[in-house]
Amino acid sequence: xxxxxxxxxxxxxxxxxxxxxxxxxxxxxxxxxxxxxxxxxxxxxxxxxxxxxxxxxxxxxxxxxxxxxxxx
Numbered sequence: 001x002x003x004x005x006x007x008x009x010x011x012x013x014x015x016x017x018x019x020x021x022x023x024x025x026x027x028x029x030x031x032x033x034x035x036x037x038x039x040x041x042x043x044x045x046x047x048x049x050x051x052x053x054x055x056x057x058x059x060x061x062x063x064x065x066x067x068x069x070x071x072x
Contacts, residue, residue, distance in 0.1 A: 001049050006056050014057050021050035 001017075009017065024046050031037040 003052060006052055014053055018050060018053045021046050
């Protein structure tokens with residue numbers, strides 16, 4: 001998932017995708033523990049996607065705080 005795609009998502013979609021990434025991370029960890037994980041690089045990809053999603057959520061929250069602080 002690239003940053004341009006993430007910027008186009010709504011707040012609800014961001015939250016949903018972040019939750020999906022967390023679930024996938026858990027599933028990957030379980031697969032690694034049981035020896036079923038084939039693609040270990042997927043860990044890195046999912047972790048980075050989650051970080052991108054959370055970064056966008058934080059940036060949006062800060063933008064809202066700044067606009068609220070300027071108007072009041």
